[in-house]
Amino acid sequence: MPLTVLPHRDTAGLSEGQLLVDGKWRAAADGELWRHRHPATGEDIGGFAVATVSDVDEAVRTARRAFDEGPWPRARAGERIRTLHRYSNLLREHTAELQALQALDNSVPLSFGGIYTTSVGAAADVFDHHAGWIDKLGGDTLPPYQGGDHLAMTFREPVGVVAAILPWNAPFLLFAQKLAPALAAGCTVVLKPSEYATFSVLRMVELLAEAGLPDGVVSVVTGPGATVGEALITHPGVDKISFTGSRAVGRRIVEASASTFKRVSLELGGKSPSLVFPDAPNVGLAGMTSMGTVTMGLSGQACVAHSRALVHRDVYEEFLAAAQMMAGAITYGDPFDAGTLASPLINERQLERVLGYINRGQEEGARLVTGGSKVEGELSTGHFVQPTIFADVDNNMAIAQEEIFGPVLVVVPFTDEDEAIRLANDTEYGLGAGVYTADSKRAFRVARKLRAGTIGINGFTVEPHLPFGGFKQSGLGREGGRSAYEAYTELKTVLLPLTEELM
Template sequence: MTLSMLAHRDEVGLKDGLLLVDGQWRASGDGATWTHRHPATNEEIGTFPVATVQDVDAAVQAARRAFDEGPWPRSTASERIRVLRKYSDLLRENSQQLLSLLALDNGVPLSFGNIYAASVTVAADVFDHHTGWIDKAGGETFPPYQGGDHLAMTFREPVGVVAAILPWNAPFLLFAQKLGPALAAGCTVVLKPSEYATFAVLKLVELLTEAGLPDGVVNVVTGPGDPTGEALITHPMVDKISFTGSRVVGRRIVEASAGTMKRVSMELGGKSPAVVFPDAEIPLAAATAMGMVTMGLSGQACIAQSRALVHRDVYDEFIAVAQGVGGYMTYGDPFDPGVLASPLINERQLGRVLGYIEKGQEEGARLVMGGNRLDGDYGNGNFVAPTLFADVDNQMTIAQEEIFGPVLAVVPFTDEDEAVRLANDTEYGLGAGVYTKDAKTAFRVAKRLRAGTIGINGFQVEPHTPFGGYKQSGIGREGGRSAYEAYTELKTVLMPLTEAMM
């Protein structure tokens, strides 16, 4: 039977979206809308406004007023804590509805949405963590350096109006990683969700209002990069841009930020290696790497270990286990608890991934399994079978470029030095995995890898640790104290304690 999402849409009660400007939900200025198509079926699910340049300006102006004149940046620590603690509770209470909306947005199955890193719970935990910094992240005092009777001290103040731009693949986590520290620090925000995952984000924002956040502190503009995103990143009243997405857009943001010296935090993807040594638990290593590119998001995750660098002594065993894991994946209705993997987000991404698979074969990689679009009952959706390539040279396109699909490229190596060289031979540096039973090897290799987060014999997301990349994987970190401080300005105040100025 052909798959359909329309009954789920009606059961969830999905309503068409609106913009949020200064506490008011409204349509776009010119009435233009975006029609969302579900990636599993390409059916029309709902619509939301395409914010015009004028709509974006109204949202930024509202955020500016809320920052310059409103109560939130001037609120006491206890007031801010009370609102954000209530918000964390509301997230947990509304978890199932939010997961259902996300399944209608991007097709991620509910079975995966309940895994911690993709869940509403992790978003609530991120807000809890950053709320904890509100009354703790202060400044410093310094003793006089040049002599004389005076005080030197620093203060942390909110950076101002933040443009927060979300991707479609992990909106719960990334909404929290951007708005959690921004709101805790006292900033105001103009939020742009991805046009491919808008409805769940709109519900997240509704809950902020319910928690007691004042009008204008968070505003929402919906729509694609052109015109909505471009108008937001170029607006002169925006003080900071926080973005997760592609390198192409990241480079444009750097260009756009230069004119007014906007602060910028960006996470721009990766081509993360799994480095598998001969003493590793091969079933664990193979299941982790293949699972990261197939289960849940079908490899549409920036941190996926999409390159497996495997010692030649265990190469064949790794390939066999990875093939078995790929064969275990199930597809279809994301509301079905037996479904483990999602479709690709849109037809453009479907064509892009199939093009990379073709390129891998042309360049001489051995296709072990997959490589095809699913047909039959899944033929109307953007499904690609789990794909495994062996005998990959690290210079091949499929080993160098971020595919963002269910494709694992396996590269052989002979010794530790070669493994480290291959792992670092990429423009990216977001994450990596090291698989070995030897603690010295694990830590030695982890220190040598040029990547922001290294998992040893596994990988997980923690709400209180920094996350971000080296090289072209981005600028700055999300998570932890460093993320909170990234939404502040550091001010130095000097005060003499005598009549004469120093």
């Protein structure tokens, strides 16, 4: 029997998604709709408005007016704190509804909703965390440097109108990582969700109004990045762009920001390594964990997936056996079924891309251990690819250097610590890494030498209060923690004389 998600769509009561501008939901100016096809079944589950250039212009102008004249940037700290806490509570109350909408968007299974970093609870925690900064992060009062009788003070003020552009793979967390610090700082936001994960984001935005956020503070423009995103990033009324996605789009954003010197935060992916030493506390667990990051839940469609495993030759085969066991445990199917553990690839273009890399890996001489094909049979209408492992990979191969964004683990052997570090850093990316060893001195020694933004020792996670971002071509800036809040502010210096004399 062919897989279908239409009964779940009907239960969710999806309506045609609209734009939100100046506190009002409405259709696009020309009435155009994007039809969203479910990646696991190919079924049409609904449509949403495709914003025109004039729609984007109105949204930005609304955000500018709300920033220049509205109450939110001037709200007392206590009011902002209470609003964001109310919102985090609403997210928790609507967890089941939001997870169902995400399963209709991108087919991430409900079984994965409890994994912290992709959960609604993590998004709620991010809002709580940034609410806590509102009454704590200010400027300084400094003594005069040259004499005279005056005060030298600094203030942190909101950066202005923010364009927040989301990817499709983790809409809950990335919505929170962008909007929570922006709203905490007093900014206004024009949000563009991915066309492949819109319905869950629209519901999250609706809950902002229930929490008491004033009209116009957040607007939403939906549709493809090539048109809607381009209109947003090039708009002269935008003060800052926050984007998570591909390097190609990141480069375009940097180019577009130059004309008005927009502030930019970019998270652009990775090719993160796991370094497994022979004294790892549990080599088998390291193998299962590495394979799990490229299969469980998102099927490797995660920026920080540890898709390169650098494994010491003494434990190489033990690692491979455990990784292969993990690959065999992955199940695909209905995202609403508790037995489904992983998602399909998001669209046909990504399916062809991943299969192309798998073919290229074989052509380059890597050893295909398991997987390597599209899943056929009852799931043939979906974009499912078998969990795939390549062994005996040379670090110069394309599959070791380029972000595949699919359920593919490449395993590279090494002989000693220096070689492992060299291989780990031999990449254009630098988002994350894992170090598996029982030697605490080695763990810290290696972690300090790795050129990556987040290093996990014998495990890996993302926390709301910690900065997250990358070195090299993995992006600019950080999300999470104090650094994220500061990124949505401008630092102003004020000099105040205390006498009638000039400074």
